Amino acid sequence: MQMVSTSIRRAAAKKLRANTTPHERILWRALKELPMDGSHFRRQAPIGPYVVDFFCPAGRLIIELDGGHHNEDDTAERDRTRQQWLENEGYRVIRFWNSEITADLTAVLERNYVELYGSREAVTAPLKHRRT
Template sequence: MADPVTFARKLRREQTLPERRFWALILSWRDAGLHWRRQAPIGPYVVDFVCRSRKLVVEIDGDTHYSDAGVAHDAQRTAYLEGRGHRVLRFTNADVMQRGEGAFAVLMEVFGEPGNES
């Protein structure tokens, strides 16, 4: 496998539809100056989205995350990220695609109104 930086570049070019939808959901915070990165390497992992200033990682999980192996891998990955001070939020593809307002509401709890981040 390629190094994490090269792998992250590939993932940014090949975003899934739910990832593109989430990127649009956070537009108001991005426009307000809250910096986000897509497919960013953190240690040995590449996270879907990270707001480094808030140490928040957001993962958009597809079906493969719900196998026994996927759950175990995600637990290890989350422990690694939390051990480095990050908070990890997970949304399913369906959360983002069919219940985007719910994902937006969760982010409002974390950041407050776009433009008034606490």
């Protein structure tokens, strides 16, 4: 796989941040308001050759939002390849459909919490940030 230069990836991430979808904006606002000590999220973060939708460095957790076009064969295959690469690098990837953001944002946020802390009842504990 050809590696893309850091400056190109950063520029692509910046452009994506400037052109977020309505579903990304909804989730971003909700993630920023969560009381999760030390587990802040970045949006449109470059990781390796990819730019991910949302990334919690301390939890090595990636959240990807998928619209209807992710059902198409070529896009779904790219998603699988990308997710496999990220998981091989030690990241956890969870995916949500855009419709899940509008239908039940609370369930989406609960899933993120469980992924970071192990259960809905877990008390938030500061997560140690690891540089990527």
